[in-house]
Each structure stands twice: as C-alpha cells, then as structure tokens.
Amino acid sequence: MALKALDIYKLLPKKNCKECGDPTCLTFAMKLAGGKADVDLCPYLDDEAKAVLGATTRPPIRRVKIGVGERAFGVGEEFVLYRHEKTFYHPPGILFKVSDTQSADEITQVTIRVRDESFTRVGTKLQFNGIAIENASGSKESFARAVATVEESADLPLVLISENPEALALALVQVGTYRPLIHAATQDNYKAMCALAKKHGCPMVIKADSLEGLVSLVKDCAAEGIQKLVIDVSPQTLGDFLVKSTAARQLAITRKVPELGYPVFLDTTKTGMQDAAIALGIVKYASVIVTNPLSPAQTKAALTLRQNIYTDPQKPIQMNPGLYRIGSPGKDAPVLMTVNFSLTFFTLEGYLESTRIPCFMLIVDTEGLSVLTSVAAGKLNETLVRDSLKKFGVENEVTHRNLIIPGYAAPLSGRIEEATGWKVMVGPRDAAEIGEYLYTEWKK
Numbered sequence: 064m065a066l067k068a069l070d071i072y073k074l075l076p077k078k079n080c081k082e083c084g085d086p087t088c089l090t091f092a093m094k095l096a097g098g099k100a101d102v103d104l105c106p107y108l109d110d111e112a113k114a115v116l117g118a119t120t121r122p123p124i125r126r127v128k129i130g131v132g133e134r135a136f137g138v139g140e141e142f143v144l145y146r147h148e149k150t151f152y153h154p155p156g157i158l159f160k161v162s163d164t165q166s167a168d169e170i171t172q173v174t175i176r177v178r179d180e181s182f183t184r185v186g187t188k189l190q191f192n193g194i195a196i197e198n199a200s201g202s203k204e205s206f207a208r209a210v211a212t213v214e215e216s217a218d219l220p221l222v223l224i225s226e227n228p229e230a231l232a233l234a235l236v237q238v239g240t241y242r243p244l245i246h247a248a249t250q251d252n253y254k255a256m257c258a259l260a261k262k263h264g265c266p267m268v269i270k271a272d273s274l275e276g277l278v279s280l281v282k283d284c285a286a287e288g289i290q291k292l293v294i295d296v297s298p299q300t301l302g303d304f305l306v307k308s309t310a311a312r313q314l315a316i317t318r319k320v321p322e323l324g325y326p327v328f329l330d331t332t333k334t335g336m337q338d339a340a341i342a343l344g345i346v347k348y349a350s351v352i353v354t355n356p357l358s359p360a361q362t363k364a365a366l367t368l369r370q371n372i373y374t375d376p377q378k379p380i381q382m383n384p385g386l387y388r389i390g391s392p393g394k395d396a397p398v399l400m401t402v403n404f405s406l407t408f409f410t411l412e413g414y415l416e417s418t419r420i421p422c423f424m425l426i427v428d429t430e431g432l433s434v435l436t437s438v439a440a441g442k443l444n445e446t447l448v449r450d451s452l453k454k455f456g457v458e459n460e461v462t463h464r465n466l467i468i469p470g471y472a473a474p475l476s477g478r479i480e481e482a483t484g485w486k487v488m489v490g491p492r493d494a495a496e497i498g499e500y501l502y503t504e505w506k507k
C-alpha cells in the first residue's frame with residue numbers, strides 16, 4: 064500500500080542536509096509520496112528504510128536514460144494505464160535501424176538523417192532519437208565497424224543489437240562511454256551481459272517469451288547488480304505485443320508484479336507490419352521503438368502521433384502572449400487579435416503567411432483556452448484586450464486604430480470598442496477565410 068508523506072517522513076534521517084536536491088526532508092518525503100523522486104537520492108537512508116520506501120514510493124515504471132549529452136532521452140516513469148487518468152510523461156524514443164551488413168555509406172546516410180532531420184509542429188521541434196545497430200552478419204568485427212561508422216557521424220543515443228556478449232564487448236570499446244542500450248540479455252547469456260552493462264554503465268534490454276520469464280530474468284539481473292533495464296516481450300504478432308505489453312503495464316502500475324515495472328522495447332521490423340506496429344507501440348506502452356528508416360509521410364505520421372499521445376490532455380498547449388509579426392508589417396498593417404491556445408495560433412499564423420499580407424498578431428492570455436471557450440468562460444473580455452494592447456505597445460507599432468477580432472468573439476465587439484477606443488472589425492469564424500477577409504474587408 065502507498066505510504067503518505069508523513070509516514071515516509073518518519074523513516075527519513077531528518078538531517079535537512081539538501082543532498083537529495085530538496086530543501087528539507089519533508090519536501091523530499093512529499094515528492095516520494097507522489098512518486099516524483101527516488102529513494103536512492105538520499106545517501107543517509109539505512110537498508111531497512113530503503114527497502115520499505117523503495118517498494119512503496121518508486122514510480123511503478125522505472126525511469127531509464129539512454130545515451131548521454133543533448134540528444135539523450137529518458138523513458139519510463141509512467142503512472143497510469145490510460146492517458147485520460149493523468150497523462151503519459153515520457154514519449155518513446157524512436158530509433159532507425161541499420162545493419163552491419165550494410166555499407167559504411169548507407170549507414171552514414173541513415174545516421175545523418177536522424178542527426179539532422181526535424182520538423183516543427185505546434186511550436187515543438189520533432190525528431191527521431193537515435194540509431195539501432197544490428198549484428199546481422201554474426202561477425203564481431205563487422206559489428207564493431209558499423210558501430211564506429213555511426214559514432215563517427217553523430218553523437219546519438221544508440222541501441223546495440225546482438226545476443227553475443229563478445230560482439231557487444233568489441234562494439235562497446237567504440238561507444239561504451241555514450242551509454243548505449245544493449246540488446247539483449249536472455250536466460251542463456253545474462254551473466255556475461257550483466258558484466259558488460261556494469262563495466263560500461265549501460266542500460267540493458269532483457270528478453271523472454273513470457274512475462275514469467277521476464278520476471279525471473281529481472282531477479283537474476285538484480286542479483287548481478289543490474290537494475291537499469293528495458294523489457295522485450297518477444298512478440299510473435301502485433302496482437303501478442305498488445306496483450307503482453309498491456310499486461311506488463313497493468314501488473315506494474317498496480318504494483319502486483321513490481322518486477323515488470325520497466326520500460327518496454329519494440330522492434331517493429333520483426334513484426335511484418337511496421338507502420339501499424341509503430342502506431343501500436345506509441346499508443347500501447349512501448350518506450351523504445353526500433354524501425355527501418357521511414358519515408359517523409361511515415362515520419363510525419365509517427366512523430367505527430369507520438370506528440371499527440373504524449374501531450375497532457377488536461378493542459379492546453381499555450382503560446383506566450385505578445386505581439387507577433389507576420390512578414391515585415393508597417394505602420395498601416397492590420398492587427399489581428401486572438402487567444403494563446405497554440406492550435407489557434409499556429410492555424411491562423413499559417414493562413415496569414417499564405418496571404419502574404421504583412422500584419423501583426425496580438426496574442427492575449429486566455430490560459431490556453433480556445434476563442435469559443437474563453438468567451439463563454441469570460442476569460443476573453445474587454446479588459447484583457449485593453450491591457451494587452453497597452454502591455455505589448457501596439458499603439459506604437461501602427462498609426463491606425465483598427466482591431467480585427469475573431470468571429471467567435473463578435474459578442475464582445477461593442478465592449479472592446481468602448482474599453483479600448485479602437486474600432487473593432489469582426490473577422491471570420493474560420494481561420495481559413497482570413498485571406499479573403501483581409502483582401503475584401505481590410506484592403507477595400
């Protein structure tokens with residue numbers, strides 16, 4: 064059963080030494096109670112307290128970091144089975160796969176794609192996370208060469224795929240300090256793999272055909288001192304993956320089988336239905352997803368789906384309020400007011416850019432609510448518009464006093480005119496019609 068903050072506090076050393084990163088033992092206890100901290104952060108806990116606290120306060124899915132540096136990413140530390148219960152916190156890393164049977168040029172090309180390609184959606188830069196290198200040749204020298212080729216082109220998080228500890232040992236000489244994820248320890252090789260993981264400080268995938276097999280491997284690896292694990296449920300089909308990954312998540316979240324509380328690995332190239340596997344993996348609990356290099360269309364679909372699923376459903380994505388410029392607007396340029404709900408902002412911005420009419424966008428702070436909702440809730444009102452015009456110095460930017468407001472804010476037009484002294488023009492309800500509106504109403 065989960066302990067309350069005060070019960071946890073009683074077990075802490077009460078030194079208030081701040082070494083855990085929190086100002087007092089009580090704040091650390093509160094974080095532990097919320098599953099937001101790890102007991103290992105306090106160096107003064109005795110073994111008994113550690114055992115009690117560790118079992119009840121650790122996030123049900125452990126956090127595992129893959130790689131080092133700017134592009135390193137953390138997975139796991141999830142708390143719910145369904146996204147609407149709270150949110151999903153750590154998006155899965157998606158890695159392109161190369162094989163040591165490919166030429167150095169081919170490997171470099173894929174690596175550079177992952178290093179450089181990105182696109183921006185609702186203000187966030189989206190990109191793939193790293194490279195998975197498979198020892199398909201069976202030769203440890205070829206494997207090490209392929210790993211070195213990737214390493215020469217980019218500092219990216221890596222997954223090294225081989226069940227041969229000797230091949231991995233040679234490859235890790237090239238990249239051991241980058242802490243790649245090594246794949247995979249099985250019942251047959253786990254001792255040698257644990258030794259490698261320990262030597263290089265790498266996280267490690269464990270692989271078994273059944274959840275029982277994984278539980279047993281987790282215990283074996285813990286006995287070897289290895290706990291930074293990712294689990295591979297070895298799916299035979301996509302249905303098999305869905306059943307096993309859901310069961311593992313459920314048993315971990317409810318803490319019925321805490322040994323399954325690790326991020327899940329999915330190699331979509333083994334499923335025969337790669338696109339469907341990527342989508343399923345993103346939605347149903349895969350934390351490290353390996354795929355063959357994707358086309359531009361597949362890239363957009365995968366990264367957009369990941370962004371959507373890992374956006375907090377209870378928190379609208381917001382823009383910073385302010386005065387934004389489209390092109391190089393002059394003193395006679397139109398001023399369009401709208402809310403700071405990011406989808407509204409980016410939709411309107413896109414349509415305005417396509418009109419090629421330089422203009423100003425005045426973004427007011429409705430705490431991320433859409434126009435319709437913020438009008439209904441009273442958040443978008445004449446005072447907010449008046450204060451925003453002043454705060455962002457709009458009067459100094461243009462010589463006219465005409466303000467275009469969204470169609471859905473039409474009921475406020477009179478009050479905004481009264482409060483601001485600006486002439487209000489009611490724009491269209493649909494952002495797609497803004498170009499035609501500007502050409503017919505603004506320019507007439």
Ligand code: SF4
Nearest residue numbers: 079080081083088105
């Ligand atoms: S490190 Fe331990 S003793 Fe020090 S403040 Fe944190 S919880 Fe308290």
